[in-house]
Amino acid sequence: MIDRRGIQRGETGDVAEDAAGSGAPRDASKRRNGARLLGLDGLHGHLGYFLRRAQVSIFQDFIRTLSEIDIRPAQYSVLLVIAANPGLSQSDVSDLLGIERARLVRLLHRIEKRGLVRRLASPIDRRSHSLKLTTAGRAMLKRAKALAAIHEGRLLARLGSANHKMLIDVLRGFSLSR
Amino acid sequence: MIDRRGIQRGETGDVAEDAAGSGAPRDASKRRNGARLLGLDGLHGHLGYFLRRAQVSIFQDFIRTLSEIDIRPAQYSVLLVIAANPGLSQSDVSDLLGIERARLVRLLHRIEKRGLVRRLASPIDRRSHSLKLTTAGRAMLKRAKALAAIHEGRLLARLGSANHKMLIDVLRGFSLSR
DNA sequence: TATTGTTATACTCTATAACTATA
DNA sequence: TATAGTTATAGAGTATAACAATA
Numbered sequence: 001m002i003d004r005r006g007i008q009r010g011e012t013g014d015v016a017e018d019a020a021g022s023g024a025p026r027d028a029s030k031r032r033n034g035a036r037l038l039g040l041d042g043l044h045g046h047l048g049y050f051l052r053r054a055q056v057s058i059f060q061d062f063i064r065t066l067s068e069i070d071i072r073p074a075q076y077s078v079l080l081v082i083a084a085n086p087g088l089s090q091s092d093v094s095d096l097l098g099i100e101r102a103r104l105v106r107l108l109h110r111i112e113k114r115g116l117v118r119r120l121a122s123p124i125d126r127r128s129h130s131l132k133l134t135t136a137g138r139a140m141l142k143r144a145k146a147l148a149a150i151h152e153g154r155l156l157a158r159l160g161s162a163n164h165k166m167l168i169d170v171l172r173g174f175s176l177s178r
Numbered sequence: 179m180i181d182r183r184g185i186q187r188g189e190t191g192d193v194a195e196d197a198a199g200s201g202a203p204r205d206a207s208k209r210r211n212g213a214r215l216l217g218l219d220g221l222h223g224h225l226g227y228f229l230r231r232a233q234v235s236i237f238q239d240f241i242r243t244l245s246e247i248d249i250r251p252a253q254y255s256v257l258l259v260i261a262a263n264p265g266l267s268q269s270d271v272s273d274l275l276g277i278e279r280a281r282l283v284r285l286l287h288r289i290e291k292r293g294l295v296r297r298l299a300s301p302i303d304r305r306s307h308s309l310k311l312t313t314a315g316r317a318m319l320k321r322a323k324a325l326a327a328i329h330e331g332r333l334l335a336r337l338g339s340a341n342h343k344m345l346i347d348v349l350r351g352f353s354l355s356r
Numbered sequence: 357t358a359t360t361g362t363t364a365t366a367c368t369c370t371a372t373a374a375c376t377a378t379a
Numbered sequence: 380t381a382t383a384g385t386t387a388t389a390g391a392g393t394a395t396a397a398c399a400a401t402a
Contacts, residue, residue, distance in 0.1 A: 040274065042258035042323065047333060047342060048236040049255065050349035053276060055233045056393085057356070058226040072368080077227060080220035091383060096218065098231060103369065105385060119384095127378045127383040148224065155225060158355060163348050164225060170341050171228035175235075177336060234370085250391080269360060281392065283362060305360040305401045 058155060065151040071144050074099060075111055079141045082117060082131045089128040090119075116140050236333060243329040249322050252277060253289055257319045260295060260309045267306040268297075294318050 043049045062073050071079070077097050082088055090108065094101045108131075111117045116137035119129040133141065156164045221227045240251050249257070255275050260266055268286065272279045286309075289295045294315035297307040311319065334342045 040259065041262050043255060044346070044350070046326065046330060047337075047346050047349075048233065048240055048251065048329075050346055050353060051229060051233045051236060052251070053353045054349045055226065055229045056276070057353075058229060060393095062226055073226065073230070074369080077221060081218065084219050089383075098234070100370070100372095101384070102372085102386080122383095125379075125383080127376095129384075145220070151226075152224060159225075159348070159352060167345070167348060168222070168225050168228055170337070170345060171225070171232045172222070174337060175228060175231050178235075238370095252392080267360075278393070278395095279361070280363080280395085303360080303402075307361075 061154065062148070062151050065154075066144060066147045069140065069143055069147065071140070074107060076144055076148065078104075078107060079111070079116065079133065079137065079144065083133050083138065083141055086132050087130045089122065089125075089130065091128065093131065111137070239332065240326070240329050243332075244322060244325045247318060247321055247325065249318070252285060254322055254326065256282075256285060257289070257294065257311065257315065257322065261311050261316065261319055264310045265308045267300065267303075267308065269306065271309065289315075 059073055062076075066072070066076070074097075078093060078099070081093055081096055085092075088096075090104050091101060093099065094104050099107070108117060108119065112119060115134055118132050118134055120132060122128045122130045159167070237251055240254075244250070244254070252275075256271060256277070259271055259274055263270075266274075268282050269279060271277065272282050277285070286295060286297065290297060293312055296310050296312055298310060300306045300308045337345070
């Protein structure tokens with residue numbers, strides 16, 4: 001019989017220990033590390049897998065935490081970048097955050113309709129927009145930052161501050177390396 | 179004028195150095211760390227942001243590397259898990275990998291149509307399927323593993339083996355912690 | 357009553373291609 | 380020619396809700 005609990009549950013206790021030395025190498029993997037790691041053998045060497053699971057889980061918490069103001073991670077990053085660099089063009093934002101120009105169009109429509117951002121005419125290039133936060137946008141960003149800090153605090157507590165810092169340092173370096 | 183290069187480019191050299199001490203704290207952020215970090219100030223405390231960028235970049239490489247056999251990350255993880263635990267039900271796979279049961283249906287349709295997986299009748303529960311790889315599925319997985327190893331090797335070289343191992347350890351622990 | 361596989365819907369996000377108006 | 384913003388399309392993936400068959 002196969003244990004059904006996912007690795008994310010992390011339960012212990014009532015798992016029947018399988019007899020050791022069960023035989024063929026293909027089946028030996030089944031219970032090797034206890035129920036938690038069942039079947040993930042081939043995945044354990046893959047950083048991308050764990051990165052993905054962690055990222056999804058963290059974004060879920062972020063979305064939940066900021067749900068009262070209905071700001072999602074991509075929107076938050078766009079607001080932050082515009083606030084820090086008023087006058088940025090859409091292409092600038094796209095390059096900075098790795099968001100496709102095409103996708104940014106609808107994202108900006110949304111937050112512009114909510115009165116958080118304005119697309120002004122660029123004084124130097126009539127093709128491009130000069131992005132600015134509105135007063136409402138700055139106020140919203142302030143609330144968003146407070147909620148994001150709660151989210152990040154929860155994450156920090158869960159990881160420990162040493163791990164938290166190290167992950168940011170290593171992953172930021174990774175991003176910069178290409 | 180604003181430098182347009184994204185953080186992922188990582189180029190150096192021809193960036194004009196801005197005059198120091200440019201003034202107001204809101205604008206001081208613009209060039210503080212050189213063009214690379216332009217405008218990302220508020221994001222630097224957010225692990226989720228760097229985790230996301232890294233994950234997307236790594237998955238892109240994975241997809242490219244396995245494109246000759248048209249196997250995507252989710253498909254690869256499903257094939258691996260079924261190979262290591264023949265007889266798993268769809269719910270089992272769903273729980274193990276954190277893939278929605280509903281989404282797994284179409285994913286399995288695809289790889290079943292390609293002749294890689296079979297959904298057999300479960301001997302113990304007539305509601306559920308017993309998932310097995312076909313011979314072709316095992317052969318495909320073998321090729322996939324070889325290509326995935328190339329992908330992972332590239333990642334390891336880019337990160338350094340110490341960072342690579344540490345990231346896996348920390349992030350696996352994170353997943354297990356809930 | 358609860359679970360398994362399934363269908364369906366809505367939304368986010370990535371990846372492209374193409375078009376227009378500018379440069 | 381190339382770039383900025385835009386529109387459109389296709390597909391992956393998440394999040395839900397509901398249903399029939401079975402437990």
